[in-house]
Amino acid sequence: MTHILFVCLGNICRSPMAEFIMKQWLTEQGQSHLFHIDSAGTSGWHNGEDMHCGTADILDGLNIDSRGFVSSQVRPQDAEKYDYIVAMDANNLQTLQQLLTKDAQHMFVITDLLPELNYPQGVPDPWHTGDFEETKRLLQASCKPLLAHITAQSV
Structure with a gap:
């Protein structure tokens, strides 16, 4: 079983959305039994x-x-x-790199898997932008590339 942790700042907006969207997508693909998905925040604010x-x-x-x-x-x-720690943005990745010792290829910003969308800093925080639809769109778009990345790593 592959264990994936999605991480944002407070664990109330982006990372729980990523957790539940990915769980649903894996269920639809008939692969949910192969993964354990969670989310957390780098701060303890919430x-x-x-x-x-x-x-x-x-x-x-x-x-x-x-x-x-x-x-x-x-x-x-x-x-x-x-096995994989997936940050929602570059700032949280930097915090994770200071907090955790982990192979760099297994800890990355989720939008690194979507270079064509041009979000190099990561998924914008809807706590600040108010745009939860944008967050949804980016996270839904990342499911298939994330699975492909994990599959490629395990070959």
Whole structure:
């Protein structure tokens, strides 16, 4: 089983959206049994909280059940627990690189898999932009390339 951790700053907007969109996509592909997907934040600002209502609304609109989600913070032991740690942006990747010791090819910014979309700094934070639809669009677009990246790494 491959373990993937999606990481943003507070674990209430982007990373939970990525977690649940990827889980749903893997289920649709008949591959959910091959993966364990989680999310966390680099800050502890929202530990124990539910996801942002904007993220919950997007997931509801996709008919994705996100009940039971609780925000959590990245821990040093996550470097050993997860095969892939996928940051939502360059700032969070930098924080992860300082916090964790992990092979660089297994820790990256998700938009690195989507160079044609020209988001070199990562997925914009809808907490600031208010654009949860943009976040959804980028995260949905990343599912297939992420699976391809993981598959290529395991060959």
